[in-house]
Amino acid sequence: MKSRTAQRIAFAVLLAVSCVVFLPVVSIFVILVKEGGGALTPEFLFTMPSEGMRSGGILPAIIGTLLIVVCAIAVTLPVGVLAAIYLNEYAKDNLLTRVIRLAIVNLAGVPSVVFGLFGLALFVMMLNLGVSVIAGALTLSIMELPSIITTSRNALSSVPASFREVSLSLGVSRWRTIRHVVLPNAVPGILTGAILSLARIAGETAPILFTAAAFYVTRLPHSLSDQVMALPYHLYIISTQIPNMPSKLTYGTALTLVLLVFLMSLAAIILRIIFRRRKKW
Amino acid sequence: MVEKIKVERFTCWYYDVLALQAITLAVHEHEILGIIGPANSGKTSFIRSLNRLNDLNLTFRKQGTVLLDGKDIYAMNPEALRRRVGMVFAMPLSLPMSVYDNVAYGPRRHGRRGKKRLDETVEKALVAASLWDEMKDRLSDSALKLSGGQQQRLCLARTLAVEPEVILFDEPCSGLDPISTAKVEETMLELKQKYTMVLVTNNIKQASRVSDRTAFFLSGELVEIDVPSRLFVTPRDKRTEDYVTGRFG
Ligand SMILES: Nc1ncnc2c1ncn2[C@@H]1O[C@H](COP(=O)(O)OP(=O)(O)OP(=O)(O)O)[C@@H](O)[C@H]1O
Ligand SMILES: [Mg+2]
Numbered sequence: 001m002k003s004r005t006a007q008r009i010a011f012a013v014l015l016a017v018s019c020v021v022f023l024p025v026v027s028i029f030v031i032l033v034k035e036g037g038g039a040l041t042p043e044f045l046f047t048m049p050s051e052g053m054r055s056g057g058i059l060p061a062i063i064g065t066l067l068i069v070v071c072a073i074a075v076t077l078p079v080g081v082l083a084a085i086y087l088n089e090y091a092k093d094n095l096l097t098r099v100i101r102l103a104i105v106n107l108a109g110v111p112s113v114v115f116g117l118f119g120l121a122l123f124v125m126m127l128n129l130g131v132s133v134i135a136g137a138l139t140l141s142i143m144e145l146p147s148i149i150t151t152s153r154n155a156l157s158s159v160p161a162s163f164r165e166v167s168l169s170l171g172v173s174r175w176r177t178i179r180h181v182v183l184p185n186a187v188p189g190i191l192t193g194a195i196l197s198l199a200r201i202a203g204e205t206a207p208i209l210f211t212a213a214a215f216y217v218t219r220l221p222h223s224l225s226d227q228v229m230a231l232p233y234h235l236y237i238i239s240t241q242i243p244n245m246p247s248k249l250t251y252g253t254a255l256t257l258v259l260l261v262f263l264m265s266l267a268a269i270i271l272r273i274i275f276r277r278r279k280k281w
Numbered sequence: 282m283v284e285k286i287k288v289e290r291f292t293c294w295y296y297d298v299l300a301l302q303a304i305t306l307a308v309h310e311h312e313i314l315g316i317i318g319p320a321n322s323g324k325t326s327f328i329r330s331l332n333r334l335n336d337l338n339l340t341f342r343k344q345g346t347v348l349l350d351g352k353d354i355y356a357m358n359p360e361a362l363r364r365r366v367g368m369v370f371a372m373p374l375s376l377p378m379s380v381y382d383n384v385a386y387g388p389r390r391h392g393r394r395g396k397k398r399l400d401e402t403v404e405k406a407l408v409a410a411s412l413w414d415e416m417k418d419r420l421s422d423s424a425l426k427l428s429g430g431q432q433q434r435l436c437l438a439r440t441l442a443v444e445p446e447v448i449l450f451d452e453p454c455s456g457l458d459p460i461s462t463a464k465v466e467e468t469m470l471e472l473k474q475k476y477t478m479v480l481v482t483n484n485i486k487q488a489s490r491v492s493d494r495t496a497f498f499l500s501g502e503l504v505e506i507d508v509p510s511r512l513f514v515t516p517r518d519k520r521t522e523d524y525v526t527g528r529f530g
Pocket of ligand 1: 295296298299300318319320321322323324325326327338340483
């Protein structure tokens with residue numbers, strides 16, 4: 001009887017804690033929809049801003065964020081996965097890999113504004129890319145590299161060693177073993193990491209502040225070397241720099257950002273479901 | 282009698298832990314060599330040295346030679362070696378894919394293309410592993426849905442599909458019921474015409490049923506090697522006698 005009471009209390013506590021996690025997510029979404037849902041008209045989503053951004057749409061910011069996110073993921077995901085493969089499947093525990101691991105841990109602890117300054121110095125100025133989509137995307141991809149490498153490594157190392165042994169015991173080379181046994185079974189985990197990174201990349205302001213983001217542009221970007229507006233930076237501007245900004249538009253912009261991240265994650269989530277179906281050990 | 286594999290003064294360590302001590306023995310062509318011995322006696326270390334799977338373990342060090350058809354395997358390309366010396370593991374280790382894809386895995390990675398040729402290879406391997414009749418209508422099922430015994434014969438078929446010359450078995454029946462065990466043993470006896478086999482088992486009865494000669498390992502040493510009728514009935518070494526009569530430990 002006593003242990004059952006203890007169990008009930010434990011469950012109640014666990015439930016309460018889960019709710020604490022769950023509530024902010026729900027309430028953020030509810031507030032955003034309530035305050036900004038009405039702003040999400042086709043005109044808002046698909047036209048240029050007007051009247052000093054106090055009306056009109058946010059199309060250039062949506063396009064800018066999409067471009068930056070796609071470019072950043074396109075760079076960071078392959079590089080991160082290859083690095084993780086090297087570290088997890090090939091590298092012996094030597095000085096070089098220990099230094100790399102240390103660098104990864106430290107890179108993960110660097111504040112994002114520092115990445116912004118770094119991007120400004122390296123990509124914008126030294127490499128002469130200017131304030132542009134590509135400079136911002138590269139800055140963000142470096143910021144996300146540690147987390148992509150870490151989650152990919154975890155995904156790779158969670159594939160049972162016995163799968164590798166079976167493949168190798170058939171005389172299959174190491175690379176083909178990785179390619180045909182290890183990677184397919186690590187894809188769900190890698191995608192989970194990619195989804196988290198995607199959301200962070202889409203929402204970061206500081207790294208693109210000096211490298212990609214424009215206060216206001218009059219035309220949509222024509223190439224990756226153009227400056228762009230971006231949703232998080234736009235949100236920061238309209239909520240702090242523009243007097244008499246209708247709050248509906250501010251919340252509408254925030255809601256758009258959240259929905260955009262969700263839509264982009266959806267593709268990865270669907271892929272992950274497909275791969276999870278195949279993974280049954 | 283052709284010596285397919287010749288092991289000479291083979292000693293190995295993990296870090297500083299001695300696992301095998303100056304093992305010298307030969308595996309004859311088309312025989313089943315049984316290896317018995319208590320836990321930690323070095324049986325697994327021994328057969329994983331024959332296909333160089335121990336190389337994956339960075340703490341592994343070795344001395345001495347292993348010859349396959351007279352050639353030093355540690356001077357060969359390990360991938361080429363492992364195509365000739367296949368292995369069936371203790372647990373049925375099916376890959377998470379269909380029955381067909383499991384068997385076709387090796388041939389595909391080795392560049393065999395064309396559905397017709399692959400179909401033939403898969404059928405031949407499954408027939409040889411006595412699994413074709415049970416599997417011919419289930420080729421696209423997930424291998425993980427099969428029973429333990431079927432999975433173990435599937436693993437054997439997967440190994441056979443690569444057309445090895447030698448097959449190593451590390452306690453292949455340790456997780457199987459007696460009927461599945463009998464099927465695996467029957468299959469092994471049929472395969473003897475074509476293959477040379479090394480069977481590690483902790484089941485003394487299995488060794489006496491299946492093997493042509495049996496080696497007794499203890500604490501990394503080869504104590505005795507002989508035909509089962511002598512090893513199990515009139516062993517020369519006191520330690521062998523203690524082990525086979527269950528007076529061990
Ligand atoms: N990967 C490893 N790292 C370190 N030591 C190991 C490793 N594998 C085996 N050993 C050691 O080597 C010795 C021989 O072990 P091995 O696994 O070859 O014995 P075994 O006869 O196969 O035992 P079992 O019947 O339990 O399978 C043991 O002392 C064991 O602790
Ligand atoms: Mg063993």
